[in-house]
Amino acid sequence: xxxxxxxxxxxxxxxxxxxxxxxxxxxxxxxxxxxxxxxxxxxxxxxxxxxxxxxxxxxxxxxxxxxxxxxxxxxxxxxxxxxxxxxxxxxxxxxxxxxxxxxxxxxxxxxxxxxxxxxxxxxxx
Amino acid sequence: xxxxxxxxxxxxxxxxxxxxxxxxxxxxxxxxxxxxxxxxxxxxxxxxxxxxxxxxxxxxxxxxxxxxxxxxxxxxxxxxxxxxxxxxxxxxxxxxxxxxxxxxxxxxxxxxxxxxxxxxxxxxxxxxxxxxxxxxxxxxxxxxxxxxxxxxxxxxxxxxxxxxxxxxxxxxxxxxxxxxxxxxxxxxxxxxx
Numbered sequence: 676x677x678x679x680x681x682x683x684x685x686x687x688x689x690x691x692x693x694x695x696x697x698x699x700x701x702x703x704x705x706x707x708x709x710x711x712x713x714x715x716x717x718x719x720x721x722x723x724x725x726x727x728x729x730x731x732x733x734x735x736x737x738x739x740x741x742x743x744x745x746x747x748x749x750x751x752x753x754x755x756x757x758x759x760x761x762x763x764x765x766x767x768x769x770x771x772x773x774x775x776x777x778x779x780x781x782x783x784x785x786x787x788x789x790x791x792x793x794x795x796x797x798x799x800x
Numbered sequence: 801x802x803x804x805x806x807x808x809x810x811x812x813x814x815x816x817x818x819x820x821x822x823x824x825x826x827x828x829x830x831x832x833x834x835x836x837x838x839x840x841x842x843x844x845x846x847x848x849x850x851x852x853x854x855x856x857x858x859x860x861x862x863x864x865x866x867x868x869x870x871x872x873x874x875x876x877x878x879x880x881x882x883x884x885x886x887x888x889x890x891x892x893x894x895x896x897x898x899x900x901x902x903x904x905x906x907x908x909x910x911x912x913x914x915x916x917x918x919x920x921x922x923x924x925x926x927x928x929x930x931x932x933x934x935x936x937x938x939x940x941x942x943x944x945x946x947x948x949x950x951x952x953x954x955x956x957x958x959x960x961x962x963x964x965x966x967x968x969x970x971x972x973x974x975x976x977x978x979x980x981x982x983x984x985x986x987x988x989x990x991x992x993x
Contacts, residue, residue: 685935686906686909686910686913686935687897687900687906688889688890688897688903688906688907688909688910689910691893691896691897691900692892692893694896695892695893695896730932731913731932731933731934731935732935733934733935736932757917758823758913758914758916758917758918759917759920759921759932759933760917760921761920761921761924761925761930761931762924762925762928763924763928763929763930764930764932767930779913779914779917780823780826780827780914
């Protein structure tokens, strides 16, 4: 399955890495944002079918972004991509019905496995 | 801090730093080792005096914990180390990332983020809390200046800090970095209690 993906991450390095890997895996990157406000704007205009979301963002954290998305699109697949894999973070991600948490640093194989898990509806952590 | 508390903090930080070293190895595709590591409880003025002669130019990232845990990370690379590590990390996408203005600083920001998360994860899990760090603020300049800016919010003569300084190196990359973790001693004591 090929996804239309929105990337929300403050790091230009991570955005470039994800874009390269996603394209190589046959997915389409429909938008990229470096902060929550731009990310929410792109989500509303591009209607992606998968969001890759960082937790630490300059303007507000990824949990608040996901809460806002959940209010309007409860079943949107959202995968957290973060270096922060604390127990409480994973619990909060589950409570908000994220699709899973992909830990940084990652390679193309782990990204592919994560997206496959999202497609299969399997929680990834 | 009591001896027991100091021992607990040291153990937590050591396990976090070991994890961070592994993560840095994964990112840069080379092995990193820990050269020195120490935990101290000291006044702000003393910490500043330790570093005041260190004027060599660095690229560093500062990450702050949000809300109720007043904790700061400073991760510092000298200029040649920063370039060597950034080159190693960006190798798979060098044509894309190296066209960005200041790609070394961009890379150091993300590398520092991953390093800090390794340590903060160990602390947060042990204290059964969630700690979200700010995005990295990349700074260039002398180590002493970067440190004094990070300590501006503290009272030089009143506040006691717990600091952990870790020096890491990679032989393959001829690179090294320092991680300084700063937390107010009173707050840390409260959390440990």
